[in-house]
Each structure stands twice: as C-alpha cells, then as structure tokens.
Amino acid sequence: MEAPIGPGPTGISLTNIKVCVRCGLRYDWRKSPSTLKMTYCGSLCEAGDLGFTLDALLQLKREDVIPAKGAEAEPATV
Numbered sequence: 001m002e003a004p005i006g007p008g009p010t011g012i013s014l015t016n017i018k019v020c021v022r023c024g025l026r027y028d029w030r031k032s033p034s035t036l037k038m039t040y041c042g043s044l045c046e047a048g049d050l051g052f053t054l055d056a057l058l059q060l061k062r063e064d065v066i067p068a069k070g071a072e073a074e075p076a077t078v
C-alpha cells in the first residue's frame with residue numbers, strides 16, 4: 001500500500017523520492033544534480049554537508065602528487 005505524500009496528481013513514483021539528509025527536502029533523486037543523488041537533493045547540500053563535492057574530491061585525488069622520497073635530511077655531525 002502506497003501512502004500519498006501530498007496533494008497533487010499521483011504522477012510521481014514514490015520509489016524515486018528520496019529525502020535529502022541535509023535539508024530534509026523530498027526530491028526525485030533522478031533529477032538531483034548531486035554526485036550523491038541518492039543522498040542529497042543537490043550539489044549545494046552535498047558540498048554543504050561534506051565540505052566538498054565528490055567531483056572536486058576526485059579531481060583533487062587525480063592531481064594529487066605524491067612527494068618523491070630521497071630528499072632525506074643528512075644526520076648532523078657534531
């Protein structure tokens with residue numbers, strides 16, 4: 001049994017309705033521009049909750065340069 005979530009025609013499939021964990025808004029996750037569209041209603045909520053967007057994080061990781069080893073400090077001789 002499906003309970004109606006509000007007024008209006010029942011054109012919206014409830015299976016696609018998610019509640020944003022950030023703002024509590026009901027949204028159709030397929031229309032969310034967020035990377036985590038099943039969790040957040042939009043990029044703003046994603047960025048606001050995580051402090052970053054997954055897109056930005058992935059780009060950071062991709063450009064992350066691991067510092068080369070070998071620049072070890074020589075022991076000081078006294």
Ligand SMILES: [Zn+2]
Nearest residue numbers: 020023041045
């Ligand atoms: Zn939201």
